[in-house]
Amino acid sequence: xxxxxxxxxxxxxxxxxxxxxxxxxxxxxxxxxxxxxxxxxxxxxxxxxxxxxxxxxxxxxxxxxxxxxxxxxxxxxxxxxxxxxxxxxxxxxxxxxxxxxxxxxxxxxxxxxxxxxxxxxxxxxxxxxxxxxxxxxxxxxxxxxxxxxxxxxxxxxxxxxxxxxxxxxxxxxxxxxxx
Numbered sequence: 001x002x003x004x005x006x007x008x009x010x011x012x013x014x015x016x017x018x019x020x021x022x023x024x025x026x027x028x029x030x031x032x033x034x035x036x037x038x039x040x041x042x043x044x045x046x047x048x049x050x051x052x053x054x055x056x057x058x059x060x061x062x063x064x065x066x067x068x069x070x071x072x073x074x075x076x077x078x079x080x081x082x083x084x085x086x087x088x089x090x091x092x093x094x095x096x097x098x099x100x101x102x103x104x105x106x107x108x109x110x111x112x113x114x115x116x117x118x119x120x121x122x123x124x125x126x127x128x129x130x131x132x133x134x135x136x137x138x139x140x141x142x143x144x145x146x147x148x149x150x151x152x153x154x155x156x157x158x159x160x161x162x163x164x165x166x167x168x169x170x171x172x173x174x175x176x177x178x179x
Contacts, residue, residue, distance in 0.1 A: 015040050019048045020058075024163055027061040064164050072125035073154055074109075075132045079120040080149035087119065090146050094120070094139075118149070129154055 018038035022029055029037075031045040038045065052058035067074050081087055091113055111122040126132035129152075136152050157172045159165070166172065173179065 015044060016048050016052070019045055020052070023049075023058075023061075062162060064162050066166075066168065067125045070125070071127055073128065073132075074123060074158065075126055075129075076121060076123050076153045076155060077136055078118040078149075078151045078153070079122075079147055080117065081119040081146055082148045085146050087113075090143070091120070094143070118151075123155075 015038060018040070019034055022034040022037050031042045031049070034045045035042045049058065081090065095111065109123045109125065111120070113119060114121055124132070124135065126135060132152060132154070136150065140147060140150055157166075157169070157176055159169060
């Protein structure tokens with residue numbers, strides 16, 4: 001690769017990183033705002049975003065909010081899989097959106113395969129712990145032969161979600177701890 005191609009590749013990478021950082025800080029920023037921040041043209045920003053979407057590196061855009069606004073609470077479920085199962089096949093089956101919707105009546109907000117004590121972690125919204133347990137029990141009953149442990153936790157206070165600090169953090173802490 002000649003020096004000009006290397007320089008162009010470095011510039012493309014730094015432009016891409018600048019666009020990604022801008023989107024992470026606020027996915028609602030316009031291409032013009034991102035271009036000004038990154039010191040590049042609006043057209044370059046649009047090309048980068050389109051490429052990231054096409055390559056599957058930019059999955060989508062999300063709203064970050066207090067789940068209580070919709071009468072819900074945020075829950076995490078931690079799952080330990082049995083050693084003898086085919087974990088890859090099970091993850092494919094569980095991650096299928098039709099399977100998830102069947103159990104939770106909504107998509108899990110976040111799901112991941114983990115390294116550590118637990119193998120899977122998912123998060124979702126429910127109006128209360130009883131409804132959250134009902135949703136998880138439906139899934140557990142269908143996959144019980146694959147699970148060795150399953151724990152559900154209600155998130156009491158969210159400090160940061162998707163890189164955004166909770167703007168009501170002081171209020172949430174004061175209310176929760178009766179300060």
